[in-house]
Amino acid sequence: MKTKKTLPTLVLASFLSLVLTACGAAPDSELMPTVSDSTTTSTDTDASSEDSQSDELEGKPWVTSVLQNNLPPERPDLKDDMFTSYDYDYLSAHQEEGGNTGTDHSDDLRNAVTAIIKDDSKTNHDLEQLRIFYNQAADRQAIKEAGLSEIQPYLDRIDAVKSIEQMNELLVSDDFPFCPFIATDIMTYDTRTTNIVGAASNLLFCDVYLDGGTFYQETDDEIEQEAAQTQLSYASQYAAADLMTAGMDEDAAKEAAANLVEFERLYGKYLAGSKTYLQQDFGKMAEDMRASIFEPDEFFGFFSNFPMKETLAKLELDRSEKYGTTADWAKAFDGVWVAENLDTIKLMAKASILKETRPYRDKSVFIERELYADDAGQIAWSACDNRNSFTQIVSQTYVEDCLGAEAKERLTELSKRIINTYKSLVDDTAWLGDESQRRVIEKLDHMTLNVLEPADGYVDYSNLELTPADKGGTLLSNYLKLKKYKDDYKAEMVGQPAIASGFWFSTEPTLNNAFYDPMSNSINILPGYITSDSYTDDMSDEELLADIGYTIAHEISHGFDYAGAQLDAYGCPSPVFADEDVDKFTDKTSALAAYYSSIELKPGVKVDGQNVVTEANADLAGMQVILQIAAEDEDFDYNEFFSSVAKEYAQVMTEDDFALYAADVHPMNNLRTNVNAQMFDTIYDEFGITEGDGMYLAPEKRIVMWGPDA
Numbered sequence: 260m261k262t263k264k265t266l267p268t269l270v271l272a273s274f275l276s277l278v279l280t281a282c283g284a285a286p287d288s289e290l291m292p293t294v295s296d297s298t299t300t301s302t303d304t305d306a307s308s309e310d311s312q313s314d315e316l317e318g319k320p321w322v323t324s325v326l327q328n329n330l331p332p333e334r335p336d337l338k339d340d341m342f343t344s345y346d347y348d349y350l351s352a353h354q355e356e357g358g359n360t361g362t363d364h365s366d367d368l369r370n371a372v373t374a375i376i377k378d379d380s381k382t383n384h385d386l387e388q389l390r391i392f393y394n395q396a397a398d399r400q401a402i403k404e405a406g407l408s409e410i411q412p413y414l415d416r417i418d419a420v421k422s423i424e425q426m427n428e429l430l431v432s433d434d435f436p437f438c439p440f441i442a443t444d445i446m447t448y449d450t451r452t453t454n455i456v457g458a459a460s461n462l463l464f465c466d467v468y469l470d471g472g473t474f475y476q477e478t479d480d481e482i483e484q485e486a487a488q489t490q491l492s493y494a495s496q497y498a499a500a501d502l503m504t505a506g507m508d509e510d511a512a513k514e515a516a517a518n519l520v521e522f523e524r525l526y527g528k529y530l531a532g533s534k535t536y537l538q539q540d541f542g543k544m545a546e547d548m549r550a551s552i553f554e555p556d557e558f559f560g561f562f563s564n565f566p567m568k569e570t571l572a573k574l575e576l577d578r579s580e581k582y583g584t585t586a587d588w589a590k591a592f593d594g595v596w597v598a599e600n601l602d603t604i605k606l607m608a609k610a611s612i613l614k615e616t617r618p619y620r621d622k623s624v625f626i627e628r629e630l631y632a633d634d635a636g637q638i639a640w641s642a643c644d645n646r647n648s649f650t651q652i653v654s655q656t657y658v659e660d661c662l663g664a665e666a667k668e669r670l671t672e673l674s675k676r677i678i679n680t681y682k683s684l685v686d687d688t689a690w691l692g693d694e695s696q697r698r699v700i701e702k703l704d705h706m707t708l709n710v711l712e713p714a715d716g717y718v719d720y721s722n723l724e725l726t727p728a729d730k731g732g733t734l735l736s737n738y739l740k741l742k743k744y745k746d747d748y749k750a751e752m753v754g755q756p757a758i759a760s761g762f763w764f765s766t767e768p769t770l771n772n773a774f775y776d777p778m779s780n781s782i783n784i785l786p787g788y789i790t791s792d793s794y795t796d797d798m799s800d801e802e803l804l805a806d807i808g809y810t811i812a813h814e815i816s817h818g819f820d821y822a823g824a825q826l827d828a829y830g831c832p833s834p835v836f837a838d839e840d841v842d843k844f845t846d847k848t849s850a851l852a853a854y855y856s857s858i859e860l861k862p863g864v865k866v867d868g869q870n871v872v873t874e875a876n877a878d879l880a881g882m883q884v885i886l887q888i889a890a891e892d893e894d895f896d897y898n899e900f901f902s903s904v905a906k907e908y909a910q911v912m913t914e915d916d917f918a919l920y921a922a923d924v925h926p927m928n929n930l931r932t933n934v935n936a937q938m939f940d941t942i943y944d945e946f947g948i949t950e951g952d953g954m955y956l957a958p959e960k961r962i963v964m965w966g967p968d969a
Contacts, residue, residue, distance in 0.1 A: 269926035339953030342932035345905035364792035439611035447757035473532030486731035486922035501613035545832035558582035561589035564913035569728035654768035707781035715759030775817035805903030
């Protein structure tokens, strides 16, 4: 996925939705920055000096200028380091605090929609429901006075449980509105069929859509271990604060959170994470996916202890023709659902409910620990802009009232042009056999464009009626009403024709992001990505192609990377490359991985090319498509284009953040500019780069994925 310059929030973690949770949806908005695709990064700790590392590089080293206090004293020539040369002023200005250009515009959407909410002259049914909710969430005094009064009865019922049998009875009771252990979603295994149900564990410390079991995976890599520990430490702070809110003292809450991490690890590690298929034999992911769709009897047969059938019946999701899940997870989860673990299960249930309701109750404990900003407007916004509440209405309002039809039309036409350019390159690719070429073109022809809105439409809230405060409504009671409405809406989708935008119902479309979903073969440009930082109606063609155009081309390329290439035009687990072409494809990606592995992140630490190769492949192919479009304009300004590309990746990270970024599946931001530029003859012609310059790479070393030169 093409993220902005922040630690990625949506790195397509859960790209196989809840079947193989490997790429995904949104994290909790209140969490500290996280990395969703945390995978292996090699560390060369035996290097004696920077020079000994540099001898192995193809060109001059770019010791990362995105790392705080690592900026050269003077602006380098762009022939040596394009990224640092273009971004030198920004990097210099942000050395002290760290940051990125994306945050300069991250409030565009929030400010615009908040203004609409507060403007009583603007009204329609959906906006009125949003306004009721926002005003109740902004009433700090009422929320503080309510405390846990509306939630406590449910926590008390959990405390009263004396056996696993009683816990099972409680969880499936119609008057118990929570489902603390199971996450469900609407998905498809073939876009020509119908919607089915996906099921996985509702992880407390990782987002099942975003992270899967990434942070529970076993690894010997020190950087990956540090990244996982950082993520789990962040999440544990919130869980401990939740338990303190419910009356537990601080030491006990911290110990309880730590114990829950280890309990969740017992089954969470069996959910596929973002690293699961990076180094598997090609086709393994497709094989596992085929093995992860079950008939109802087989699916429910995994659960002899946990009441899965009754849980889904309560949600009216027990009539799916098939179910998607991970068998190893199902067996492991059912295995911990025993009497010996009852106390831990009860604590997990309470912590899960407290986490779910966190946006809709008093934030005092969190504010005291600086886990939340003490700002009523921001708190109210986080309650509304949530996948469990009104993020769909927020997104729709932003698109219709702030962006307008011109933006959608322009970006849709741009997407179509990029797809057609991709097809022309594929037509001219010599290494592709006829059958592979046919399959690739078929996949491009059937890509769904979810540009600024889901192709199948947003959630219909026309029958939702919340209760205003002056009529006795509260934030929590309205949330539970909203929760029931959305559960019913989801249940009605089961068995209906498959949709190509199901992922939009599992994430916040307000996220500053874009992604490709292989199960629906769709390109998704979220409204949150279209801020003044990435798009304006009057931006030049060079700027448009450098940001949103490059994003779209990058995302299309994910349909043909190591993961995306294992699913066909309809999302079925059938590799897009014919057997005779798989080795040619993997040779390409292996060469790219090897090149990245020759580059230092900082002295003593190199890139793990296998870790970043999927995103690097999408970057490379995306850049090739955009430069092909640029070549059609004889007046194209390449200086403006590459300057805009570099600007989009401008960033300064602190040393504390280094492990998180180094473990991410995206290459470091400076490399995403420099490596992708140096692979194409255009920059050598346009900028006069020659042998000896830092940006120079010998022609025989340049890697191209598509077209006659591939």
